[in-house]
Amino acid sequence: MRTKRHSIKDIAKALNVSATTVSFVLNGKGKEKKISDEVIKRVQDYTREINYKPNMLARSLRTGKTKILVFMVEDIGNHFFARIARIIEDIAYSKGYRVLFCSNENDDKRSRDLLNLFFERQVDGFIIIPSPGIQADIEELIKNDIPVILFDRYFPELDTHYVVIDNYEASRRATRHLIDNGYRDIAFITTDVVQTQMLDRLRGYEDAVTEEGLPATVLRVPFEGTDAVRGRGLLQDFFTDSHHIDSAFFSTNYLTQSGLEVIRDTNVKSLDSLGIVTFDDNDLFRINTPSISAVAQPLEEIGQELMRIMLQLLKNRNKSAEHIHVTLSAKLIRRESSLAKERV
Amino acid sequence: MRTKRHSIKDIAKALNVSATTVSFVLNGKGKEKKISDEVIKRVQDYTREINYKPNMLARSLRTGKTKILVFMVEDIGNHFFARIARIIEDIAYSKGYRVLFCSNENDDKRSRDLLNLFFERQVDGFIIIPSPGIQADIEELIKNDIPVILFDRYFPELDTHYVVIDNYEASRRATRHLIDNGYRDIAFITTDVVQTQMLDRLRGYEDAVTEEGLPATVLRVPFEGTDAVRGRGLLQDFFTDSHHIDSAFFSTNYLTQSGLEVIRDTNVKSLDSLGIVTFDDNDLFRINTPSISAVAQPLEEIGQELMRIMLQLLKNRNKSAEHIHVTLSAKLIRRESSLAKERV
DNA sequence: CAGCGTGGCTAAACCGTTTTAGCGGGCTGG
């Protein structure tokens, strides 16, 4: 029953040809290397018959390429990351690359472990949403000449390739949109994460409200627990206590989900009168009653840019050109939740 | 700037010792192999200084072990799977194994691709929730003498190691619980997946209601789309049309979430009068108002059993003993949603 | 002083591929 894995040498022996010949045929270089049609056929038939699968470790060791990319995000379960993952996977696949996904939960130790794991296994490139404290590890990768692209957030002090959106501008416009619809007491509900993307969103909000002489109310929910319950307690207290609030701008989608549930379950506020905008769109917000206005990041474009850069880096492995910085702009999708309403 | 990756030979050359010596020291066999303390120290200091990371491809090629396990489920974003994943990861980690997670979305092609990807890369073992049509591929793995354990569901016609829960009994008890609390028209809301776990849950429900002469109403929601919106349309229609229903038993957690949202948003039924039980507990159900009764699978135990078996298989790689079948029992957690209520 | 053990190290084989260099034989052209 127990079958030893087949190797090229086994095949060569069985067919009375050399390992070289088998390798040529299996790599589609039969014609080019002047192997006779007869031998090509014999090799192909036999390998198919025994269901031969090459040992990629050996191949990668020899070629120096694994044809594997790593896509590391905060939480691959999050809709925003999952969507981009799928886009990237499709492009990568069509170019002969496989993609491994992993979540770092924005934790440095976990990030480091994962980077190490894959670095040691010689993956060809990394697309990363960095946790706050792994700047040095990223630098180390780059020193080793391995393609790294950051996205969603980056390190201002470290020159790397990255793809982000203009969070400041998007946040500012979303806030203005609430103001334009008559809301005057806008809460900004965000995480305690102090990385570029969140800081920019906060600044966008703050500038928009202060320009109009409106008050700024910020709730920072610690990043912990699982999405389903993250910050429910804090949110509940906040909405119960802050009666002055007439609208809320959520800086990230999982907070919005918790927020909506809290509001609905506790009836502290009426969803129909509260103005709501969220960062990062998803189906739930579209289908929700009322539908929720959202800052939609250009997922398709982000994924495409990431892979465009990655493939370029993989091609020009030698010459290290300038670092590429891409900043895309997000789109505000206006839905029921943020439009001017009858005031009570 | 560009640094070639360090190899053991580089280190050996730099320190004027042999590669063998370096390897011994790095593997902690210095003492055992009678390497002098002085040399051990020099090697350790130097490797630390240059931040040497071994090439795991080369190591694995030689040793035949990658120290990597694969954990493949339907959707790693799902709470139930994610929890088990974490438990497994912790145990594996403590034994020197890393775990790679992946989602097959219950799709055969995707499953096959993933199995192939990792098989070719020589991972040491698989823990799998199989999609319906990959029986042959699983068999192939087993033929190649690589440890495979199925869980959550299995192939009745294929003898493999597996860990499951007694879905029939759990489902039966959950249904009986609703009956005992006075519900007489219980809907069973499930997926169109026809694998063991779902079939058993269905049978459990059917037997429980027919024994009492109660009607059986089954809604099958196709497995597609993303969790957030899966089956919303169908569920909405169902609850709108089926006015006779006084309770619902959901066969899987994401359907419950969609169901709750639909009921809440459309007000077709009152959450307070409807009896509800769901398969697979999570924080949301606990915190929900009303809190939702759930069949809680013993996550910790499942994870531990899986790893216990896996480690055993990895140890006794040679002798193929009997296939191990573990069936655990689930616990019904009674909460507000299923208790006898004032009837209107 | 032969023989033996042991401390401290290393040469070389090996894992399964890819790839470079090249071999022998038949055919062609000058």
Next chain:
DNA sequence: CCAGCCCGCTAAAACGGTTTAGCCACGCTG
């Protein structure tokens, strides 16, 4: 008639580790 070319194939090195077998020098024993 032979130089040169093409055809069809192969030997061997290389990738970066691990592991087996064994070398040499030294001290100790009998």
